[in-house]
Amino acid sequence: METAKRKEKTFTILSVSGRLDAITSSELEKELSAMIAGGEKSLILDFEALDYISSAGLRCILAAAKKLREKQGTLRLACLKGVVKEVFDISGFDSVIPCFNTAGGAVEG
Amino acid sequence: MNCISLKADMANLPIFLEFLNQFISKRPFPSNRIKELEIAAEEALVNIIRYAYPEGEPGDVHLSLAEKDGQRIEIEFRDSGIPFDPTSRKEPDIRLAISEREIGGLGILLIKRIADGISYRREAGQNILTLSADAPEGNQKG
Numbered sequence: 179m180e181t182a183k184r185k186e187k188t189f190t191i192l193s194v195s196g197r198l199d200a201i202t203s204s205e206l207e208k209e210l211s212a213m214i215a216g217g218e219k220s221l222i223l224d225f226e227a228l229d230y231i232s233s234a235g236l237r238c239i240l241a242a243a244k245k246l247r248e249k250q251g252t253l254r255l256a257c258l259k260g261v262v263k264e265v266f267d268i269s270g271f272d273s274v275i276p277c278f279n280t281a282g283g284a285v286e287g
Numbered sequence: 288m289n290c291i292s293l294k295a296d297m298a299n300l301p302i303f304l305e306f307l308n309q310f311i312s313k314r315p316f317p318s319n320r321i322k323e324l325e326i327a328a329e330e331a332l333v334n335i336i337r338y339a340y341p342e343g344e345p346g347d348v349h350l351s352l353a354e355k356d357g358q359r360i361e362i363e364f365r366d367s368g369i370p371f372d373p374t375s376r377k378e379p380d381i382r383l384a385i386s387e388r389e390i391g392g393l394g395i396l397l398i399k400r401i402a403d404g405i406s407y408r409r410e411a412g413q414n415i416l417t418l419s420a421d422a423p424e425g426n427q428k429g
Binding site: 199200201229230231232233234236237260261264265268269270273274 | 297300301319322323325326329330333381382383393394396397400401
């Protein structure tokens with residue numbers, strides 16, 4: 179799992195690539211917690227290059243969404259595809275966290 | 288024999304999944320299906336690693352893989368931990384709003400949706416969970 183950060187308008191876009199499994203998800207959880215604790219309120223997770231996600235990955239995304247909500251912040255997801263999209267469909271997370279086809283689309287809302 | 292037995296420790300998770308990958312990749316499953324089955328296996332293994340044994344005293348997890356009649360593969364997990372039947376768990380309500388969503392049970396939901404078949408039995412002090420995946424249409428040997 180690797181991440182890369184960029185700013186677009188008021189949003190911080192965090193690209194997550196590789197695997198979000200029971201081992202790597204804790205790294206992302208730490209990174210997201212630090213960003214939110216540091217005042218980040220408008221966050222997009224770009225999953226264009228994410229190959230794999232399990233419930234541990236869903237757990238850390240849900241945790242981030244709840245933390246942001248408490249601070250009146252926003253979490254959006256972009257570029258869900260393949261098996262990642264399927265996992266979101268099965269879990270119903272795609273109906274509670276806004277998903278967009280592209281990171282640009284997520285910025286525009 | 289296609290089986291592997293290791294301590295129920297998170298450090299062994301990648302070894303189990305690699306073992307599964309090696310087995311499935313030799314068979315005619317599309318790459319997406321292989322990833323799905325890897326996710327289902329991860330969920331089953333993580334449940335065992337986290338909950339089957341008392342903390343600090345991990346027992347073994349036994350993973351065995353078999354091809355049945357050229358029609359499907361079976362992925363079997365065995366542990367000697369506390370009795371746990373994932374097939375009897377209530378499914379989480381996936382329609383709840385974000386503030387009410389709980390994460391428990393999602394792993395089992397993924398297993399159920401991904402596997403073509405799931406069965407559980409408790410036998411001789413062991414939990415035995417078997418997932419099956421049908422070979423893709425057109426690749427089944429009659």
